[in-house]
Amino acid sequence: MGALLRSKFLKLYMMVMLVIAYATGVGAALAADHASILMYHRFGETKYPTTNIRLEQFDAHLERLQSGDFTVWPLPRIVEYLQSGQPLPDRTVAITIDDAYLSVYQEAWPRLKALNMPFTLFVATQPIDANRYGYMTWDQIRELQSAGVTIGSQTRTHPHMHQISIERSKSEIAESNARFIAELGLRPDLFAYPYGEYDMQVIQAVMDAGFIAAFGQNSGIAHGYNGFYELPRFAMNEQYGTLSRLDLAINGLPLKVDQITPEDVILDQNPPIYGFTLAPDMDKPKQLRCFNSIYGKLDVTIMGRRAEIRLPGPLNGKRARVNCTMPGEDGRWRWFGRQFLNR
Structure with a gap:
């Protein structure tokens, strides 16, 4: 019982400290x-x-x-x-x-x-x-x-x-x-x-x-x-x-996205018509960059919060990845990767 109480106390203590951090304006550095x-x-x-x-x-x-x-x-x-x-x-x-x-x-x-x-x-x-x-x-x-x-x-x-x-x-x-x-x-x-x-x-x-x-x-x-x-x-x-x-x-x-197309990672069309919508708190959409190991930097079109990524040719092999990045605060990088599969 003592260990359980200590665990609950530590969890409560951490939550209180995070609330205090937000109240003092340093929450972004302490909580994620x-x-x-x-x-x-x-x-x-x-x-x-x-x-x-x-x-x-x-x-x-x-x-x-x-x-x-x-x-x-x-x-x-x-x-x-x-x-x-x-x-x-x-x-x-x-x-x-x-x-x-x-x-x-x-x-x-x-x-x-x-x-x-x-x-x-x-x-x-x-x-x-x-x-x-x-x-x-x-x-x-x-x-x-x-x-x-x-x-x-x-x-x-x-x-x-x-x-x-x-x-x-x-x-x-x-x-x-x-x-x-x-x-x-x-x-x-x-x-x-x-x-x-x-x-x-x-x-x-x-x-x-x-x-x-x-x-x-x-x-x-x-x-x-x-x-x-x-x-x-x-x-x-x-x-x-x-x-x-x-x-x-x-x-x-995190590079937060949703409304990903194609929804399935199995390629019915190759190259895929790939796109996604950035979350509202992703504040640098124009700086989004996407890459593939075969084609290098890919063509990215930004329309509001929507990103459309186009590949110059098919994704070869059983598995292929497209990685997208965007600069974040303090020199850190936002990152989103998607793996596509050929049947």
């Missing part, structure tokens, strides 16, 4: 309506550079997050605050790890535990059930869960969900939920799309299954202005795990 979410997979497994972060890189990340400018919160708490409209500390960060590889248990968790840094582990249940080489065991996952690590779902077999039938997608979710209940005594509230891939039907299936939020692998700052089932995360690996990119992610500001 967004958070940066980092995504990792493997740790020190240099055979897999696209999903691995080198240990010296990860150590540097943790040192930066400890610098005092950042607040690392559990992902469920961030979602709760965003959904309820409660202000978060500025530069709030969440750490997420996908796939439950063994190096999470051997390398990442000891470091995070020593620093008392919370994180969320997204698990696909079939590799764990099969005792697949290089993955954690249920005993190890239970050990993390008992220590306060949040367990999220990533289906049963980790499929490309937009390429399978919606009936199979629903079965993937239901069967994995049954395994979570059997092994952990709970079913997760948070969902991560395998490979960051989904379509509108998959989103609906995730919502119908009772998940309160779902996460992709497109870069951007999480805020929930346009919903909580396509929340972005910054992927960190050997190539994209430099300190400069980490700084860009954890110092970022």
Whole structure:
């Protein structure tokens, strides 16, 4: 009971301090309506550079997050605050790890535990059930869960969900939920799309299954202005795990948009006729810039708060991204990324 009372007191104290900050005119520096979410997979497994972060890189990340400018919160708490409209500390960060590889248990968790840094582990249940080489065991996952690590779902077999039938997608979710209940005594509230891939039907299936939020692998700052089932995360690996990119992610500001067209990320027309409407508090629409890795800077037309982005040619490959930025206050950048999928 004492710990519970202390927790309630600390939460009340933080809220009071935020109210005082707003009243004294410094609330913008102390409170925020967004958070940066980092995504990792493997740790020190240099055979897999696209999903691995080198240990010296990860150590540097943790040192930066400890610098005092950042607040690392559990992902469920961030979602709760965003959904309820409660202000978060500025530069709030969440750490997420996908796939439950063994190096999470051997390398990442000891470091995070020593620093008392919370994180969320997204698990696909079939590799764990099969005792697949290089993955954690249920005993190890239970050990993390008992220590306060949040367990999220990533289906049963980790499929490309937009390429399978919606009936199979629903079965993937239901069967994995049954395994979570059997092994952990709970079913997760948070969902991560395998490979960051989904379509509108998959989103609906995730919502119908009772998940309160779902996460992709497109870069951007999480805020929930346009919903909580396509929340972005910054992927960190050997190539994209430099300190400069980490700084860009954890110092970022949200670029809030809605009325996105096309609504679905599956490309029925390629190149897409892409556009969105900026939120009223996005005060520099004329400075919006959008980029693609193949075509570089893209043509952007601004009409009031509406932005129309045109690509000079098709988006090639299975996955392609368009990232849009806008300058914010204090030299920080607003960021919105969208991933498109070719069937």
